Amino acid sequence: MKNRAFRYFLSTVAVIAALAYYKGDLPPEAARILGVDVSQSAVHEAAPGGDVILSDVRAQHILYGDASGGGHKFGVGKPCKSEFPSDWSDEKILSTVKRIAANDNLPWRQEDNGYYVSEYSTEDGTRVRVVLDSERAHVITGYPTNGQRNPCPANDP
Template sequence: MSKPPLHPSAETWLHILFGDDNGGGHLAGQGVEGKTEFPDYWTLSRIESAILNIHERALTVDSLEPTILFDGYIDGILLRVVLSVDHKGQRVLKTAHPLRGNGVFKIINGVRVSKPLLRQDRTK
């Protein structure tokens, strides 16, 4: 059975892409310390599509009530999408970010460090 579509708020998108007081900031070029960035060749619409569709294609799903973690691949990028369940029992997008893959970088001490897929990633 298909999962209901997500309808993230503007605030959620701003958090994921540009960051806020709670974290986020995963759009390429944001330079947020300790955060991974989507590949710079991914457009905003590509990021949106990947995030909204990953829970349909997830390789792993971990439920830590009320949070649900979906990890999966989109175009060779390992993504994590985090949903929560609201008081009505509806899934709500909380955040999302790339874990590893071609073009994924993590900001460490102000330096962009490449985060390629690992051997164990390829066997999932």
């Protein structure tokens, strides 16, 4: 029981830190402890046309995962997570997520938490869900929805 409470506490702290960093309010000392780069180069600036921002922190989340989830690159093996096809490079995953995020012609719906969600089927048939913040300016996550998920140890017999 203590271990579960401690893990919950740590994941809560990680989420709070990630949100603070995401909003630009993470103190440099906290960033150093968490191993987060808070330099300007850590954020892909929006293009003049109002491009959606995909930060290095969110890219890391999508590809390899963090305390709040993610880890959708093929072979990462995060429990219960779907993975992109094996022939998709990091660049292809991130450019696909960013391209979907910037597509105003998709049917974006706002969830109860304020985030916007949409899905798109790529040329090879991979269906990708992208989640944007409440202002539709920053990518929160992106992941495939029509592939197999990794096994969930807690749910498997």
